[in-house]
Structures are given as structure tokens and as C-alpha cells.
Amino acid sequence: MTSHAVTTPARPGGFGRAHAAFSDYSQRYQHAEMRRTDDGVLEVQLHTEGGPLIWGDGPHSELGHCFVDIGTDPDNRVIILTGTGDSFCNSIDMSWQGAMTPDLWGRIYANGVRLLNALLAIEVPVIAAVNGPARVHAELAVLCDIVIASHSAYFQDAPHFRFGTVPGDGVQAVWPLLLGPNRGRAFLLTGQRISAMEARDLGVVSEVTESTDLMPRARAIAAELASQPTATLRYSRVSLNHDLRQRLAQATSHGLALEGLGAFATWPE
Secondary structure, X not given: OOOOOOOOOOOOOOOOOOOOOHHHHOOOOOOEEEEEOOOOEEEEEEOEOOEOXXXXXXXXXXXXXXXXXXXXXXXXXXXXXXXXXXXXXXXXOHHHOOOOOHHXXXXXXXXXXXXXXXXXXXXXXXXXXXXXXXXXXXXXXXXOXXXXXXXXXXXXXXXXXXXXXXXXXXXXXXXXXXXXXXXXHHHHHHOOOEEHHHHHHOOOOOEEEOHHHHHHHHHHHHHHHHOOOHHHHHHHHHHHHHHHHHHHHHHHHHHHHHHHHHHHHHOOO
């Protein structure tokens, strides 16, 4: 696999917007390691200091911007999103939040709105290779177009309702849509874990593989997709995600407002 800089201007038939060189934005983010093949398959590996991703202020602040850069580069033709080590995103650093102030929640709100909307705004297919537990922001994986998981993976909404936080940052729209209204609401209110195999049976995951086969399988799917014309790749994702983008655009701002109200109402004096 080779990484290379892109210096060509935005071109007709692409996004038509100025974009940074791959060599610039691929090194910009502390929690996303990027590699790109010559046929435009971009691998994005989430991490914290080279190990499994720990969710905190850094990922929450930067990944939405990262998805914007990825989405506005017309030379990215297929995306693979995966984690590091034995987890996709399994833990969270709560120390970054501190006392809930209007300034802090304003930052959380802005980054939260950007995060999922920017992921869905990427106009080429996105494959999630879920390499282990996805307990924190598992919706990043399941909002991808093709979701494959290792046998060790499972899905959970760990940091919200069970710990007194309103599940309002988009998860309230994503999981009832994927699981059905009743199962989805129960999933969010109970902190239920769904194994990779059960997620496949429920239609959340398309394939389950051995851990050693996960990335080779993701790369094989990506290469197959990348054989299609660029216009087909772009317009297909726009078409397939149109309704979902509208749903998330309507739900995320309102949900985050309720999450913020809940945080102010319950934060210790």
C-alpha cells in the first residue's frame, strides 16, 4: 500500500470545492492514521497514541473535521474505517468534561453535530471493519455502508443513559432505525450488548469474520467497489444515504439540546 500527495485541483464531476493535499490532512489528526492505495482506497485507523481508541475531547473535537477533509478530497474513492488493536472504541476518558458550563456544552454541541453529519456527507462508499468491541460511539461503525465485524466485536451504547446522560447525540435516531423502534429504545435504555453474530442476524452487520481475516476481507470489498466509475461510487452513496442524512440532520441538533439540558439539570453543584 502506498500513500501519496494529491496536488490536483478540485475537478468537475467531483465535489467542485477546494481541498487540502492528502499529505497535509493525512498527518493533521492525532487520532486517525491514514493510508491510501493508488486506486483511491483510503484506510482510516482510529487510535489513541498508537493503541486502541479512547474516546475523549481529542477524538470528539477532531474526527468531524477529519471526515470533512476526507469527504472533500475527490481522489478518495472508497473509505475503510477501523480501530486499533483489539477494539473499535471500547473506553472513554471522562476527565475532559469537567463542570458543565455553557462554553463547554457549546463546544460539545458543535462537535457532536459535525461528527455524524460529516461522516454521512462523505460522497463515496464507506466500509466499517469493526475489529473489536464498539461500546462508545458505535454508531460511527454502523452508519457505514458496509459493516463487517470480527467475532470478538460487540455493540453497545455504554456512556449515555446508564450513567445519567440523555442519549441524544444521534444514537436516538440511529439505533431505533437499525433495530426497530422498540428494540432500539430498549438497547439505549438498558445498555444492552449485541454480539457480532446477533448483529449480523439483526441486519446491522453484513459479515462476521475471524480477526485475522477482517482487514483482508475489507480490502477485498473495497477493491471491488473501487472498480466502478467514480461517478457511480459518488452518486450511489448520495442516493443510498439521502433519507438517513435527512433523519440525522433533524434529530441530532434537537437531541443534543436535550442532552445538554439534562447535563445542566443533573450536574453536581
